[in-house]
Amino acid sequence: MAKLSNTTGIFSGDTAVIDTIQKHKFGTRAFDVDSNEYIYLTGCATTVLGSWVTFDEAGLTTLLAGTSVGPVAVAMAILDSTSEYGWYCIYGECEADFSATVTDNTAIGYETAAGHAGDGHAGGDQIYGAVIRDTVTGATTATAQLNYPFVDDNSN
Numbered sequence: 001m002a003k004l005s006n007t008t009g010i011f012s013g014d015t016a017v018i019d020t021i022q023k024h025k026f027g028t029r030a031f032d033v034d035s036n037e038y039i040y041l042t043g044c045a046t047t048v049l050g051s052w053v054t055f056d057e058a059g060l061t062t063l064l065a066g067t068s069v070g071p072v073a074v075a076m077a078i079l080d081s082t083s084e085y086g087w088y089c090i091y092g093e094c095e096a097d098f099s100a101t102v103t104d105n106t107a108i109g110y111e112t113a114a115g116h117a118g119d120g121h122a123g124g125d126q127i128y129g130a131v132i133r134d135t136v137t138g139a140t141t142a143t144a145q146l147n148y149p150f151v152d153d154n155s156n
Helices: none
Strands: 029-031 037-042 052-055 061-063 070-075 085-098 107-110 126-132 140-151
Touching (some): 037 052, 052 085, 070 126, 107 140
Antiparallel strands (some): 029 037, 037 085, 052 061, 070 085, 070 140, 085 140, 107 126, 126 140
């Protein structure tokens, strides 16, 4: 059996900080005062504030696409290079990119362009564990509520 431990960490800066030198182990978790949870990962090309990404066990991110599989997070900064590192929201509320009209309290999924969500959750593109908390018309950022979201590319 694994031994349990708990380390209280204090991190410099906030979720908008972009590191050009890796400062934490990939997968490190942190919380804000509202109990939102973040994970420390790499950036990837064209990631903007609010981009939806999938990530792997090595901490590498990929913009959400129609065929994505794995855990999902939302970028808290413009982390548009694999040599940039920062925080992504995985639990709680955050501002996220939406590229289509979506109604409050609606299931969401990949929509139109890599890294964007909308109501396009057909054909295996649904983001499980994520709900929009605003009504939006067209491309914009809006509040999403996350509960360790993931995608499985399952159209069943």
